[in-house]
Amino acid sequence: MFKIAVLISGGGTNLQSIIDNIENGYLENCAIEMIISDREGAYGLERGKKSGIKTYCVDRKKHKGNLSEEILKIVDGKVDLIVLAGYLSILKGDIIKKFKNKIINIHPSLIPAFCGNDMYGIKVHERALEYGVKVSGCTVHFVDEGTDTGSIIIQKTVPVYVEDTPEELQKRVLVQEHKALSEAIKLISQGKISIK
Template identity: 35%
Template sequence: MANRKTRLAAFCSGTGSNFQSLYYAIDERRLPAEFSLCLSNRSECGAIVFARQHGIPTVHLSEKQYDTHEEFAAAMLTSLEEHAIEYILLAGYLRKVPETVVNAYSFRILNIHPALLPDFGGPGMYGINVHKAVLEAGSKESGATVHYVDPEYDKGPIVLQRKVPVEPGDTPESLAARVLKCEHQLYPDALEKLLIAEEL
């Protein structure tokens, strides 16, 4: 069907600025996709508020709500199935996606990381920690990476990557702001690349 739209889920834990950039890019670029779910481990975060304001179904799902990890993973899969989700886009989701979900959505989960993987990835490498590590290492450049999610942190195949210079006098905060601006362009580019490949 020519007008069919790929159904996306955003997984978020915070403000969801990448989620928002993706949402607006889909409209501006007329991409054949739509957000059909916003899932968060926090009941009242900025991403959830944004989703509600734009008529996107929301689900608050935390491992604390379940007795076992298996029950939590099963509930996540159920939510994805109920909303007929085809691709998951992690946008500041600060939890590891259960391996059963990763396996069920193999090569259908994307994440954006605020550095040039494989450098500065892995457990603990998120948010401001990444930018501190880049500066402490004396790197001359940083950037952002969109990659497929596999069972290991930040190890999945890279989809797109873009470099950002490290400027003299940069702080972790100033570098973070420059990288985030790059992320807001790179993630929509990666989604567009994925959707074009799907159509071929």
């Protein structure tokens, strides 16, 4: 069984898409071993409890300096892949080394556009619209020491319309995020991704 830890900060719709794809057999031989949130009350934790998955909260306010170390203690030796699904804290230090090429993130733009420090959530879509891009999308990439700098696994595109609001663009991109994240997990779990 290919074991996954999913890290979240909010509502957990990307998490739900993974749960659904395990249940419907798309992600065969995969199991979510645990869900970890960096804030109390994140709805994604409720989603996990409803599905009978172990949940943990490692609050970013309580663990400012050692958040990554606390998470490493929970996941070390227990999972094959860490999936950042709308996780807003930055992982650093030993967890990046120990889980080299075993941590993936979903970002709501076509990296290298609109990524890096302070580029998350609705801000990404606001910037895309300000810039006037005709195409946006999402990127699943490996996590390394930088912010949104790891090797790209999958990108999905969506059209951008003149009349779009940031919220409308966000919803359209989210549909593709749900597909891309499970697709990347499937490829990794089947050993079909290698970094050269």
